[in-house]
Amino acid sequence: MAEAYVVEPDLDFIKEVGALGGEDLKKCYQCATCSVACPISPDTKPFPRKEMIAASWGLKDKLLGSADIWLCHNCGDCNVLCPRTAKPGEVLAAIRQYAIKAYATPKxxxxxxxxxxxxxxxxxxxxxxxxxxxxxxxxxxxxxxxxxxxxxxxxxxxxxxxxxxxxxxxxxxxxxxxxxxxxxxxxxxxxxxxxxxxxxxxxxxxxxxxxxxxxxxxxxxxxxxxxxxxxxxxxxxxxxxxxxxxxxxxxxxxxxxxxxxxxxxxxxxxxxxxxxxxxxxxxxxxxxxxxxxxxxxxxxxxxxxxxxxxxxxxxxxxxxxxxxxxxxxxxxxxxxxxxxxxxxxxxxxxxxxxxxxxxxxxxxxxxxxxxxxxxxxxxxxx
Ligand code: SF4
Ligand code: SF4
Known part of the structure; x- marks a missing residue:
């Protein structure tokens, strides 16, 4: 049986992702159009819908440790098709920049x-x-x-x-x-x-x-x-x-x-x-x-x-x-x-x-x- 995540929302993370370009994150209502539209997302556990919910819940550690956020090439296909203009591609780009900062030292x-x-x-x-x-x-x-x-x-x-x-x-x-x-x-x-x-x-x-x-x-x-x-x-x-x-x-x-x-x-x-x-x-x-x-x-x-x-x-x-x-x-x-x-x-x-x-x-x-x-x-x- 898969292990469960302990949800520890990081509010600063949500705020910073917004400042880095993911300010429309909260508009997402999880329709999954983006995951279907993404031409390079894998068939199993596709992105970026799951990253959108994880980001809006402030699941920083889950996202920083996800290789999927890097598989996105920021093509923008999902941004255009998202019915809520939540710009999932921009959100992933913002999370990537957050990850770059998080993994680099000195802070x-x-x-x-x-x-x-x-x-x-x-x-x-x-x-x-x-x-x-x-x-x-x-x-x-x-x-x-x-x-x-x-x-x-x-x-x-x-x-x-x-x-x-x-x-x-x-x-x-x-x-x-x-x-x-x-x-x-x-x-x-x-x-x-x-x-x-x-x-x-x-x-x-x-x-x-x-x-x-x-x-x-x-x-x-x-x-x-x-x-x-x-x-x-x-x-x-x-x-x-x-x-x-x-x-x-x-x-x-x-x-x-x-x-x-x-x-x-x-x-x-x-x-x-x-x-x-x-x-x-x-x-x-x-x-x-x-x-x-x-x-x-x-x-x-x-x-x-x-x-x-x-x-x-x-x-x-x-x-x-x-x-x-x-x-x-x-x-x-x-x-x-x-x-x-x-x-x-x-x-x-x-x-x-x-x-x-x-x-x-x-x-x-x-x-x-x-x-x-x-x-x-x-x-x-x-
Ligand atoms: S980001 Fe847009 S397309 Fe993707 S799940 Fe949310 S509302 Fe739907
Ligand atoms: S921006 Fe990223 S997630 Fe969106 S369609 Fe392009 S590759 Fe897929």
């Missing part, structure tokens, strides 16, 4: 990343770190931060030395990885316990080999954005999402290659435009910029869809990163030294922000959804 930083009034502080942190460390090192005779000399060639490392960039960025990147690792450990345990409790799996323990195999099986679905294509409303979002996704992937690959080339072979930039890795960097940068712009346009065009700070934070980060990266290069090639060095500095601030703030922002859905989809595949969720 203070999670609060800041999700609070628009703290944006100036978040933006200032990388600037203070880069300039502060640069000046401190100068005091001990290490000149890794300089007013670039005039001349024909613009070399960004003459302004901020590559080593200074790396000793700031590498620990920040590792910090982001550690935050994700700690959060995912709890997340995976929670979704497994939840699945056992709800009879969604008969596997008592997660077998790492089976889980890795499930990841390999689900990878083509993720890379090809197959779930997005199953949607009717907002189907066009799939292209823009894919551009942003592959933009990030491409730039990540490029960064790693240049890192190995620099420290493994001692070859410094700037690299020739005919370099194939440079092509990948340029294509990825353009994809990131265009994809972000398309997503922004789609949000602005949809008058029936509200956008929240979590959405603009993600889009601002993606666009800012791509745009400053591309403009830094273009102004360097055009010979606009001062502008190019300034843009480079801002670009570094965005990179730092990406590494440090991603585990707390909506962008973390890339990681959580991948794990949830892998788990659903592993547990043979149908």
């Amino acid at each position: 203070k930083l999670a609060e800041m990343v999700n609070d628009p009034t703290k944006l100036p502080i978040l933006a200032a942190i990388p600037a203070v770190i880069i300039l502060g460390l640069g000046f401190l090192l100068k005091l001990v005779g290490i000149d890794w931060l300089n007013i670039p000399p005039g001349g024909d060639e613009i070399v960004h490392s003459h302004f901020i030395h590559t080593t200074l960039v790396d000793i700031i960025m590498i620990p920040t990147f590792l910090f982001g990885v550690a935050v994700f690792a700690l959060g995912l450990k709890r997340f995976l345990n929670d979704i497994h316990q939840n699945a056992l409790l709800e009879g969604k799996t008969d596997k008592q323990k997660i077998d790492p080999v089976g889980f890795a195999q499930a990841f390999i099986r689900i990878l083509p679905t993720i890379l090809k954005h197959r779930k997005f294509s199953e949607c009717t409303e907002n189907n066009e979002r799939s292209t823009a999402h894919m551009m942003v996704f592959f933009g990030f992937v491409g730039l990540f690959i490029v960064t790693n290659i240049f890192f190995v080339v620099l420290y493994g072979f001692g070859i410094h930039g700037p690299y020739q435009q005919i370099n194939p890795v440079k092509w990948l960097a340029n294509v990825s940068g353009v994809a990131l910029v265009i994809g972000s712009l398309l997503m922004i346009k789609s949000r602005l065009d949809k008058k029936d869809q509200k956008s929240y700070y979590k959405d603009w934070f993600l889009l601002g980060l993606a666009l800012g990163l791509g745009l400053t990266g591309m403009l830094t290069q273009m102004t360097r090639l055009a010979g606009f030294g001062g502008v190019s060095y300034t843009l480079y500095f801002i670009h570094l601030m965005f990179i730092w922000g990406l590494f440090a703030y991603t585990p707390f922002s909506k962008l973390a859905h890339l990681v959580y959804r991948t794990v949830a989809m892998t788990y659903a595949e592993y547990a043979n969720r149908k």
Whole structure:
């Protein structure tokens, strides 16, 4: 016999889900149209109707430990068909953002990343770190931060030395990885316990080999954005999402290659435009910029869809990163030294922000959804 839940409503949870975009939650009268309409919901224990009732009862723990909230791709099909305009897709998106905050530590930083009034502080942190460390090192005779000399060639490392960039960025990147690792450990345990409790799996323990195999099986679905294509409303979002996704992937690959080339072979930039890795960097940068712009346009065009700070934070980060990266290069090639060095500095601030703030922002859905989809595949969720 299935175990019963002890209902412990969390009123703060209901309030915060409302503030994060699920303010129409209480309009739901459980007709289940949304679960029938959802093109990607499984046949057994489908979403999002059951999540709507759980959220309106404030069952925070049940929802945070549910892989199903991550299987939703926020296509909006259910929002359009809901007879009560309760916007179940938006409610699930709000619960996901709540979950990202709940699984990430330190909590203070999670609060800041999700609070628009703290944006100036978040933006200032990388600037203070880069300039502060640069000046401190100068005091001990290490000149890794300089007013670039005039001349024909613009070399960004003459302004901020590559080593200074790396000793700031590498620990920040590792910090982001550690935050994700700690959060995912709890997340995976929670979704497994939840699945056992709800009879969604008969596997008592997660077998790492089976889980890795499930990841390999689900990878083509993720890379090809197959779930997005199953949607009717907002189907066009799939292209823009894919551009942003592959933009990030491409730039990540490029960064790693240049890192190995620099420290493994001692070859410094700037690299020739005919370099194939440079092509990948340029294509990825353009994809990131265009994809972000398309997503922004789609949000602005949809008058029936509200956008929240979590959405603009993600889009601002993606666009800012791509745009400053591309403009830094273009102004360097055009010979606009001062502008190019300034843009480079801002670009570094965005990179730092990406590494440090991603585990707390909506962008973390890339990681959580991948794990949830892998788990659903592993547990043979149908
Ligand atoms: S969210 Fe809308 S469609 Fe879904 S069960 Fe509630 S009222 Fe029905
Ligand atoms: S937003 Fe789309 S994927 Fe999510 S529950 Fe609604 S119909 Fe399903």
